[in-house]
Amino acid sequence: MFYRTAGQFKTTYQADHALFPVRQDAVLLGIVLILAFVVFPLTASEFAFRALLIPVLIYSLAALGLNVLTGYAGQLSLGTGAFMGVGAYACYKLISIFPEMNIVVALALSGFFSATVGVIFGLPSLRIKGFYLAIATLAAQFFLVWLFQKWAWLYNYNASGAIQVPNIDFFGITVAGPRAPAIVQYYFVLCIVCLLTFFIINITRGRIGRMWKAVRDMDIAAELVGINLMKTKLLAFFVSSYVVGIAGALFVFLWRGAAEANLFDIPLSFRVLFIAIIGGLGSVLGNFLGAILIVALPVVISSVPEAFGLPLSSATVEHLNIMIIGALIIAFLIVEPHGLARFWAVIREKLILWPFPH
Amino acid sequence: MNPRPDHSQLVAPDDGIARGDVLLDVRNVSLSFGGVKAITDISLNVLKGEIRAIIGPNGAGKTSMLNVINGFYTPQVGTIIFRRKERCSMKPHEAVGQGIARTFQNVALFKGMSTLDNIMAGRSVMMKRNIGWQMLWRGPALKEEIEHREKVEEIIDFLEIQHIRRTPVGKLPYGLQKRVELGRALAMEPSLLLLDEPMAGMNLEEKEDMSRFILDVNQQRGTTIALIEHDMGVVMDLSDRVVVLDYGKKIADGPPDEVKNNQDVIDAYLGVPH
Numbered sequence: 001m002f003y004r005t006a007g008q009f010k011t012t013y014q015a016d017h018a019l020f021p022v023r024q025d026a027v028l029l030g031i032v033l034i035l036a037f038v039v040f041p042l043t044a045s046e047f048a049f050r051a052l053l054i055p056v057l058i059y060s061l062a063a064l065g066l067n068v069l070t071g072y073a074g075q076l077s078l079g080t081g082a083f084m085g086v087g088a089y090a091c092y093k094l095i096s097i098f099p100e101m102n103i104v105v106a107l108a109l110s111g112f113f114s115a116t117v118g119v120i121f122g123l124p125s126l127r128i129k130g131f132y133l134a135i136a137t138l139a140a141q142f143f144l145v146w147l148f149q150k151w152a153w154l155y156n157y158n159a160s161g162a163i164q165v166p167n168i169d170f171f172g173i174t175v176a177g178p179r180a181p182a183i184v185q186y187y188f189v190l191c192i193v194c195l196l197t198f199f200i201i202n203i204t205r206g207r208i209g210r211m212w213k214a215v216r217d218m219d220i221a222a223e224l225v226g227i228n229l230m231k232t233k234l235l236a237f238f239v240s241s242y243v244v245g246i247a248g249a250l251f252v253f254l255w256r257g258a259a260e261a262n263l264f265d266i267p268l269s270f271r272v273l274f275i276a277i278i279g280g281l282g283s284v285l286g287n288f289l290g291a292i293l294i295v296a297l298p299v300v301i302s303s304v305p306e307a308f309g310l311p312l313s314s315a316t317v318e319h320l321n322i323m324i325i326g327a328l329i330i331a332f333l334i335v336e337p338h339g340l341a342r343f344w345a346v347i348r349e350k351l352i353l354w355p356f357p358h
Numbered sequence: 359m360n361p362r363p364d365h366s367q368l369v370a371p372d373d374g375i376a377r378g379d380v381l382l383d384v385r386n387v388s389l390s391f392g393g394v395k396a397i398t399d400i401s402l403n404v405l406k407g408e409i410r411a412i413i414g415p416n417g418a419g420k421t422s423m424l425n426v427i428n429g430f431y432t433p434q435v436g437t438i439i440f441r442r443k444e445r446c447s448m449k450p451h452e453a454v455g456q457g458i459a460r461t462f463q464n465v466a467l468f469k470g471m472s473t474l475d476n477i478m479a480g481r482s483v484m485m486k487r488n489i490g491w492q493m494l495w496r497g498p499a500l501k502e503e504i505e506h507r508e509k510v511e512e513i514i515d516f517l518e519i520q521h522i523r524r525t526p527v528g529k530l531p532y533g534l535q536k537r538v539e540l541g542r543a544l545a546m547e548p549s550l551l552l553l554d555e556p557m558a559g560m561n562l563e564e565k566e567d568m569s570r571f572i573l574d575v576n577q578q579r580g581t582t583i584a585l586i587e588h589d590m591g592v593v594m595d596l597s598d599r600v601v602v603l604d605y606g607k608k609i610a611d612g613p614p615d616e617v618k619n620n621q622d623v624i625d626a627y628l629g630v631p632h
Contacts, residue, residue, distance in 0.1 A: 013504045013511075019495075202495035206503060207478075207485045210471065214479045217468035224428065224466075225546060226454030226483035235489070282470065 003351035019201070036190060041183055049182035050255075056288075056295045057186075057193045058250050063275040063287035064200055065243030070273075071281035072204055073236030074216025075125050079137035080272045082144035083241045084248025085264030086114040089154050091249035092163045096156055103168050103175060103253070107192070110249045111242040117144070118241020125233050129219075141266055148261035162260045165253050176253045185254045192250065196243055201284055203239065212236050213282075244272075274325065278332050280339025289340040293328075297321055375441060377407040381582050382427065382550060387436030389422055396422040397433070398606045404550065409576050410584045411597035411614075415626055418603040420586045421463060424552050427584070428460050429453035441549070454483060459548035463555045463586075465535045469528035473519060473538050476527055477510045480545030513541050517571060533564040540571060544579075551575070553585040557592060565589065569596060594618060602626065 003024050010016040020026035040053060066080050090113035094106045121140040125133050148154060155163050167177030174180045175188045203209055211232045214222035223229055252259045271294065279290025301324070302317040312320070336342055375381055382404040389397040397419045404410045412420045425431045427438070429448045438445045440456060459480075468476050485506060491499035514520055517537050522530060527538055536556060543551055556572065557565045569592055575581050587593045593600060594614040602610040602617060604626040610617050617623055 013507045014500070017500065017503060017507070199493035202493045203489060206492045206495065206499065207482055207487070208489060208492055210475050210479045211482050213471050213475070214468045214482075217470050218466050221462070221466035221468065222479075223450045224430075224454065224460060225480050225542060226451045227479075228451050239489075 003348065003354070005352055033194075037187075041186065044186075046182050049186050051299055052296060053186055054182070054189055054255050056291045057189045058247055058255055059272065059275055059291040059295060060288045061193050061196060061250065062244055062247035062272045063279060063291060064197060064284065065240050065245075065247055066272050066276045067279075067281060067283070067287055068200060068204070068212075068243065069236050069240035070276060071283065071286075072209060072216065073212040073233060073240075075122070075233060075236060076130060076134040077137040077240070078134050078266070078269050078273070079121060079140035079144070080244055081264045081266060081268030082141045083114045083118055083244040084251055084268065084272075085144060085148055085261070086117045086241075087111060087245025087248035088252040088259060088264070089148060089163065090114065090245070091253060092165075093154065095166070095168065099166075103170050104192075107246055107249050107253075111246045114245025114248065115238045115242040118237045118244070119234050122234055122237030122241075125237070126230050138266075141269055145261055145265050148264065160260075162258055163252065164258045165256075168253070176257075178257065180254075189250055189254050192246070196246065197284060200239075200243065204284070208232075208235065216282075274329055278328060278339055280341030281337075283339070283341035285344065286339050286341030289344070293340070294325065297324060375406050377580070379406050380404070380439075381406040381441065382584075383439040384423075384427070385437045385439070387426060387433045387438065389419075389426055389431055389433045395606050397426065399435075400603070400606075400608045402601050402608065402611060404582060404584055405599075406549075406582050407576070407580055408582060408598040409572070409596055410582075411593045411600045412584065412586050412603065413588070413590075413593055413600060414603035414609075417605075419606040420603055421554055422606075423603070424460060424554055424584070424586065427550075428458045428552060451483075454546060457547075457549035458552065459543040459546040459550075460552035461536070461539045461543050461554060461556060463558060465532070465539055467527045467535055467539055467542070470526060472524050472526055473530070473541075474510065474514070474523045476538055477513060477541045477545045478506065480542040481506045481510065483546070510545055513544050516544075516574070517541050533560050533567075536560070536564075536568065537571070540568075540575075544575065544581075549582060551581050551583045553583060553587075555586050555588065557587060557589055565592060572596060 005022050008023055044053060062080060062084060066077060069075050069077050087110045090110035091106050094101060094109055121137060124136040155161055165177050167174055167179045173184055175184055211227050214227055215229060215232050219229060275290035275294050276287060278293060280286030298317060298321045301320050302312060305312050332339055380403050385401050386399050387397055388399050412423060414420055426433050429450045468479060485502055487499040487502050491497060514523060519537055522534060527535055557568050572583060576583055597614060599612060600614050600617045601608060602623050609622040609626060610620040
């Protein structure tokens with residue numbers, strides 16, 4: 001009833017190729033954007049920005065990058081955390097070598113560093129597939145984290161071995177560092193995430209997206225329709241690592257404020273992979289749903305019992321969190337391998353047909 | 359039944375070879391895998407504009423022959439001349455660039471994509487806009503997408519699969535999947551179309567439909583077709599010339615009527631001690 005598509009006719013292919021051929025989808029996205037750009041900033045507390053909103057956006061972006069590689073191009077990667085680290089360290093070095101550099105330029109450039117590293121570690125994908133490739137990317141994970149620890153130049157020979165984000169101004173407003181207000185950081189991250197998401201949506205629905213999906217679904221047939229497997233796979237590694245690298249730089253500069261090498265170790269890779277799987281591989285929306293679930297879950301577990309007068313210790317919260325996420329992953333792999341995004345697709349389909357069953 | 363719409367505007371690309379001239383010439387090709395000889399000293403040619411059938415009992419080397427033609431296997435001996443140019447070893451995606459498209463014995467579609475996307479994927483090579491335009495989805499990239507969409511819609515119309523345009527192909531019945539696969543091959547605008555058992559596993563009605571499409575592709579678009587098929591009735595009715603393989607060797611070559619009465623062919627199919 002609310003989602004009726006009857007009466008919305010397309011008379012040109014251009015109209016049919018619009019981002020939202022169904023009007024209700026566009027309205028719904030408008031509502032979400034108003035929530036994100038107006039309602040949340042007006043109502044959210046400092047804690048909500050730092051513990052929920054900013055991390056949700058950054059994890060969504062990282063998962064989006066991974067999804068390009070794993071969900072669209074079908075190349076399993078376990079090195080996401082390390083590629084995020086490359087982005088973060090590249091951004092840190094750029095800012096410390098060129099302190100005058102605009103932060104947006106530094107972020108965009110640091111993406112190219114992680115993209116290059118991603119392509120290098122993507123080279124084995126030309127010969128190996130599936131789990132074996134996953135192991136090859138695991139090598140990237142261990143090697144890069146080792147490099148972050150051992151190569152002192154990367155963290156400017158700090159005694160602590162950690163990178164510390166300085167105060168950075170963006171046209172007179174402090175966006176990163178200890179002095180930056182959370183609301184500014186939120187808007188900054190939100191704009192970047194929206195922009196990159198828009199780009200990725202367009203890439204995945206056009207020619208390149210179809211080539212990635214073709215390689216994912218049947219690589220031999222893809223080759224026989226004239227797709228160059230090598231170029232297509234490496235392009236997927238490039239785009240994926242670019243987005244992941246920017247997510248990593250945002251992760252440190254706009255959220256954590258400081259980072260050590262082991263922050264980018266394998267638990268981070270798994271976390272992003274879980275978000276992509278729970279959200280739904282091969283979907284853009286899923287990354288956001290998955291990130292909301294994974295980031296919000298521990299907050300909900302600790303705050304809801306507290307509201308009912310049953311405060312849980314932080315250790316219990318953590319254990320509960322791990323157990324619930326573990327159970328969710330198993331449940332999703334069995335019940336709905338396409339994740340939360342598929343749930344939404346099913347609900348939407350039902351709403352379009354409602355009140356009729358077919 | 360309504361008369362079928364005219365699709366004569368969909369023509370095979372002009373490759374400078376007149377109808378009836380040799381488009382593909384395979385000369386003395388041999389292919390072996392270790393000690394197993396798949397193809398032994400076979401020569402055959404395909405003329406522009408004809409429907410050429412390759413038949414033979416199981417294991418005769420028919421599919422290997424197609425794989426040699428589209429570059430999937432490189433023969434140890436022999437030469438292949440396509441469009442008057444001798445060809446050295448090449449990758450399958452390079453064969454596509456030269457104008458060879460094919461379908462598979464077992465359907466090889468992109469299961470997670472819709473019918474429309476599958477056929478659009480067949481045009482990937484012809485689409486040139488780079489990632490910078492693609493990510494903006496404006497200007498040249500959008501224009502290109504719509505131009506190719508129009509071509510693809512002509513193919514969808516031709517194959518009468520409008521109703522499944524948005525359906526993921528993994529959910530389609532087998533007969534329709536075969537049709538989508540033919541559509542994807544046509545989208546590549548080949549000058550030579552290779553069909554590997556286009557009618558395997560189909561019922562009579564689906565076979566009749568598919569035969570109609572093959573004839574229409576050949577007559578309206580002028581596409582040259584080489585096909586492998588086991589249904590002798592279909593082969594004899596469709597094809598202009600038939601080549602018969604057995605144990606990797608050519609045993610007969612000629613028009614259907616001649617081949618049908620060839621003693622070697624009858625022996626190969628009925629089984630005579632070699």
